[in-house]
Amino acid sequence: MRHIRSVLMKRLLTATLLPASFLATASHASTVVIWPVDPILKPGEQATALWLENKGDKPVTLQVRSFDWAQPQGDDALTPQNDVVVSPPIAVVPAGKRQLVRIIRRDPAAAAAPERAFRLLIDEVPTQPAAGDPAAASARLAVQMRYSIPLFTYTADPGAQKVALVARTIATGDGRVVEIRNTGTLHARLTDLRVVLGNQERMIKAGLSGYVLPGATVRFVIPGDAAGVVKVGVNGVDQTLEPAT
Structure with missing residues (x-):
């Protein structure tokens, strides 16, 4: 379980950790682990679980919101x-504890x-900061982090849906720019975007490049000579994309 959480945390930090604001170096920042990082709701399912774990040494207050x-x-x-x-939409998670949030x-x-x-x-x-706390003299110690994770819901078997890029x-x-269009019925999570020049691959964007939802088109800026x-x-899964017609 410890290994699984470590892997999930790595995925979260590389893919979905978004700093909302940094007013100063965090001397009291907590470490929040969120799993799963890719929740889904299958056909007929009404709810699924999201876990929030506080790995820090102080309580942390977390607000969870869902958006289209x-x-x-x-x-x-x-x-x-x-x-x-x-x-719950707001939860106070004690140090070393975890909180279940139902989606x-x-x-x-x-x-x-x-x-x-x-x-x-x-x-x-x-x-x-509590009254009398030296930190109360400086609002710069306030630190906020934002974590953004995708959620996909289905009314039909997700295994039967296809990506068509x-x-x-x-x-x-x-x-x-490279323009990528998804004409399929399943989202595409894009990683390691490259342009193939002869027998060589030129990396345009390493790691998570982004998502392209069904029916959507996304663009990525590339060097002028690429x-x-x-x-x-x-x-x-690596794919070589056919040119649009």
Whole structure:
């Protein structure tokens, strides 16, 4: 179990840890472990579990919110919604303890598409220093962290859904970009975006490059002299993308 949590924490830090604000070096910062980092709700499931663990030496207050996630212009857009809710929305997790948060889908059969995307934002809420605490003289000790993890819900078997990506390299006013479009019914988690030039691969963006949701198109800026076939990890499997027509 310790090894599994270590792996999950590594994935979280490399993929989904987003600093919301840093006012100073954190002398009292907690260490929060969140798992699973890729929760889903399968067809017919109404709820799933999200665990928050405080590995620090002081209590931490965490707020959990759920948002609808879309990519209307290629950029992530989060919108408040009530189809998926969390309980409890705010939790105080003591040092060395963990808290169960339930992710609840109100109507498992309501979505029209087989897959729907959400984002869970977990914010560490700064606590006010106690009266008389020397830290009270400086608000710079307040530190907030934001963790953002994807949530996908399904009304049909996720194993039957497919990713269908096409790519093209185009010139824009901001330079050359790789444009990747997903015409399938399943999201694509993109890693290690490369351009193949002859027998050589040129890395454009190492590690997690981003997501492209069904029906969406995303763009990545590339060097002006880079052109060729696009190669990228798609949900853990390398793919060479066919040019768009």
